[in-house]
């Protein structure tokens with residue numbers, strides 16, 4: 001049993017029928033009770049819920065304070081390689097794009113991390129394209145061994161691996177896994193991924209199952225909003241997160257809702273997602289997943305991030321560079337996507353504090369994990 005088996009019971013047409021069947025009275029009922037079913041999630045994501053967004057936002061904010069208090073954790077993405085053998089149509093790093101390619105040496109990565117830790121970051125997300133020959137698993141293990149002593153937490157957002165490979169990275173010090181399905185609609189997925197190993201929809205879909213079984217303590221998922229009908233994809237993100245929470249109860253699960261941004265290759269999203277749509281997604285997922293972490297990256301502009309923060313966000317990036325070597329060298333050209341919030345960590349922390357929240361660069365979850373990285377308690381902040 002994996003999430004692929006769960007998804008097989010939820011074809012796109014079934015989700016669309018639930019969305020179409022929702023009505024304002026159903027939304028009101030969903031908002032007035034606590035435990036929420038899959039049909040309730042669909043009602044909250046339906047177009048008929050939009051007029052009740054203010055009510056949804058108040059309940060989402062209150063639920064977040066109950067479960068997470070006022071702490072907001074910060075992390076920095078560290079792009080270590082933009083080599084990639086995949087042809088994802090929407091990505092600036094796709095193998096058909098003529099961009100300068102680079103893989104950081106371990107020494108260069110350490111240099112980048114020193115820039116980040118000098119600013120105060122202690123949670124790091126290693127990001128790389130997919131190039132199993134040029135950038136093998138052993139490369140990430142070497143990186144992890146060098147970088148782990150410098151930070152409190154080390155996450156990876158790299159190509160899907162098998163369980164023994166994830167276990168080797170856990171032993172090297174990696175504790176968290178982030179993987180976006182991009183879209184859960186298999187037809188749209190095939191259209192956007194015409195070449196490369198990423199064409200394998202199921203292999204990607206089961207990535208978190210393999211990572212959890214290997215002992216990774218924090219699992220982060222999401223869809224790239226704009227590739228397909230956002231209401232359907234947001235529903236699937238909720239379904240996937242709830243499956244992971246119930247199946248791997250010792251792991252902490254977080255969700256992201258990155259919106260498609262223009263990248264090298266000038267790709268524009270087929271299904272644009274407006275700001276109000278993003279608020280609806282965030283609130284619906286918070287109400288469906290009270291205990292999930294919620295991550296918001298610098299893809300969104302600063303003013304919008306400040307506005308979204310109280311509604312359910314538990315984790316923010318800041319001052320991000322999306323090119324390998326971008327921190328030490330200050331380069332921003334040819335990134336994976338356009339960063340919209342250009343504020344420094346200090347500036348974003350000040351904005352978070354001004355809203356009455358507590359910015360946290362380091363937490364102590366590591367104390368509660370055994371030497372293999374297996375979670376000893378549920379919860380925490382990924």
Ligand code: SF4
Pocket residue numbers: 084085086087088091092093094095128129130198
């Ligand atoms: S999205 Fe990831 S896998 Fe696809 S082309 Fe970009 S870097 Fe490669």
